Amino acid sequence: MDKIFEYLSVGLGLEKHVLKEACGGEELRLLAKINYYPPCPRPDLALGVAPHTDMSTLTLLVPNDVPGLQVFKDDHWFDAKYVPDAIIVHIGDQLEILSNGKYKSVLHRTTVNKEKVRISWPVFCEPPGELAIGPLPQLVDNENPGKYKTKKFKDYQYCKINKLPQ
Ligand SMILES: O=C(O)CCC(=O)C(=O)O
Numbered sequence: 001m002d003k004i005f006e007y008l009s010v011g012l013g014l015e016k017h018v019l020k021e022a023c024g025g026e027e028l029r030l031l032a033k034i035n036y037y038p039p040c041p042r043p044d045l046a047l048g049v050a051p052h053t054d055m056s057t058l059t060l061l062v063p064n065d066v067p068g069l070q071v072f073k074d075d076h077w078f079d080a081k082y083v084p085d086a087i088i089v090h091i092g093d094q095l096e097i098l099s100n101g102k103y104k105s106v107l108h109r110t111t112v113n114k115e116k117v118r119i120s121w122p123v124f125c126e127p128p129g130e131l132a133i134g135p136l137p138q139l140v141d142n143e144n145p146g147k148y149k150t151k152k153f154k155d156y157q158y159c160k161i162n163k164l165p166q
């Protein structure tokens with residue numbers, strides 16, 4: 001996790017410690033969730049989870065070997081290939097905001113399977129609720145104005161969960 005934050009900081013032309021610190025440093029919270037998708041007689045009519053982006057900074061996801069995750073790119077849904085022992089890493093909303101849109105929070109959804117149970121174990125890496133997240137000042141200037149509001153993570157969550165404008 002620390003390494004991924006470092007690489008993503010360098011990818012923005014910043015020193016490697018910057019992103020993790022902006023996300024709360026050692027106060028970063030790890031929230032584990034278990035998704036259980038039972039078999040569905042009509043997978044053509046149902047979704048496991050509806051299309052969404054994660055509110056997190058990063059999400060680390062381990063699925064079982066039943067495919068189902070799809071990501072949206074270039075106006076199409078693509079199946080995420082199942083790779084044994086691989087960890088899937090999503091960019092979440094908070095990294096899109098901090099990077100002022102250079103990194104995009106990935107739109108994804110899951111399908112269900114007719115015969116098999118699908119399970120996934122995501123870990124959401126979240127800033128502390130009281131921490132204000134906004135475009136990093138190093139990335140904002142006259143040519144690149146800030147595209148996102150700066151707000152406390154808990155207020156971002158409240159608006160997103162209640163479908164209020166950010
Ligand atoms: O089950 C999956 O592969 C993805 C689950 C997911 O997107 C989520 O829990 O936010």
Ligand SMILES: [Fe+2]
Binds near residue numbers: 052053054
């Ligand atoms: Fe998700």
